[in-house]
Amino acid sequence: MGAVTYAVWLALIALSLAAAALALDPHLGGPHRRRWWQGLALASAAVLALSPHVVTFSQQELLVFLTINTLVVVSYRLLALTGEFSLGHVVMMGFGAYASALLSKQFAIPVPLSIILAAGLTGLVAFILAFPLFRMKGFYFLIGSFAAGETIRLLWKAFIGPKGISRIPGVPDIEIGAYEINFWEPVASYYLVLVIAAVSIWILWRIEHSHIGLTFHAVHWRDQLAGAVGVNTWRTRTQALVLASFFAGLAGALLAHYLTTVNPNRFAVHEMVFVLIWVIVGGTATIWGPIIGLVTLTAINEVLLRDIGYDELRPLFYGVLLVLAMLFLPNGLETLPARVVRRFRRARPLTSQG
């Protein structure tokens, strides 16, 4: 892999770490905080816009998957905010993929519409699943969500076929004057997915900082107290699950039309384990945590280790990193820059502000 590829990935990691540092430390940057955010946003936009043009074809494809996965991990975090860890999120993603594939292929619904419908249907399924699943908490919810998800996945395998669906229509070409955008190209797909992911993440961010988002935190940390002051904890958890599943379904539908095939094994529990690892290694305190986890681990896994060439041992690295993160960095990689900053600050003499 060329030096440019490494530079792109390092830039992505550095930008997400910087964003987490700013988000976690309200004093960082002092009076110039707003400038820092603006600079960061501009730099991110530049890196994200330019990166597909400087890397190889396979890296362009990787960027598409990375962007789709960003939506998966950020939506997963929304459910994690209520304190519940699900093992069914990737199946929800798969549900969106299957739904959009069937809607566009069997019922000839135009692709952009089928993607939105599929995301909505995924939310609906999550709503139905909430009735049995939110009678459980903690470990029971974890295992219950696994059972529900695996049942759905095996139903696809049994009734749609073990090979899944192929020849799914792609996103149709767009003609703007003389320009023609063809979504067979990874670069065009990358921009499409990037815009959708960015808008979705912005919506998720707004949800978290709204009244609903505050009740998510309340249900996580003090669910009996929240119930006592009039928060319907069941409804709050259901809202989180439905919203998270909606965006997971959206990500799945985008994946299906990009790959033009869906396969039940793509949504098996070992894929779920990767999502869990990205989120836990990155951290869940801010929206940037899961993104840091995803970008860092994908970079090490798909660029560094692929270069070194230990293909079969890559799960070893994921496993070791998960355990190390749990033991030594339980709040995730996102807290790393804040720790470094604090250490530097302590080394300097204290100012009047402390």
Add this chain to the structure above:
Amino acid sequence: MDFGVFLQTCLNATYASSYLALVAVGLVLIFGVMRVVNFAHGELYMAGAYCLFWVFYQNELPFFAGVAVAVLAVAVVGLLLERTMFRPMKDNPLGGLICSIGALLVLQAGAVALFGVRKKSFAGPYNEAVTLFGIDALTISGQRLVVIAFAVILLGALWIFLRRSRFGWALRAVAQDSEAAALQGISISRISMLAMILGAALAGVAGALTATIVPTGPYMGHPVIIGAFIVIIVGGLGSLEGAVLASVLYAFTHTFVTTLFDGTIADITGLVLMLIVLVVRPHGLLGKPERA
């Protein structure tokens, strides 16, 4: 289904319930004492199978030497998991579970590194078919009979150990109420180590005994751990008797549905069974409801 097939399926289900019970009882033992659900338990089973492959097939030593090595080696692996992950994660309810997912990936990659991705099929020493009670339909390979016999003996011995020995009493006391047990002078960390050794060793035995029956591969633990989870939920988390009862129930259901329909439908049936128990009776058939 004619009567001969019915008897044959019963026999297969008995075999399936025996190794499943060995794995599930270990899982329950670890959960009871440490409140950790060990996701890597299927990989301990896999490690046991590879121990037998290494000792019995590659080094051509006696079969039971392989079983003994499997017990010791897997118990050591279990002990390592306890010391490096479960003990430091004691205060984090889902921490141990998440660490065990990491351990699962490490053990799988370790098996791939040592033995390769390809599954190994090799014959055991007791492969000739045995006909029980002179009934032709009741024919089973000797190897499977060994598994059934071991499961009955080991689970019986464990039951007596837990009820008759001081260690067993201490272990049950910790499982019931670890704080009260600690106040009585029982060392929680020693009992945790004991539970981990016992639980891991049972998984290792199950793996070693079935290594010549199912193909030994790095991902062979996956269906076993899913079955074991269904069993411990249906039987009731923390209930050893429940785990044995649920192993029998699940193995019979799964084997019969596989024979009548196919494997995928059987998997779905098992998962739906678990979901129903989780919704209707979350403490399982024989478990006690958890105190708030």
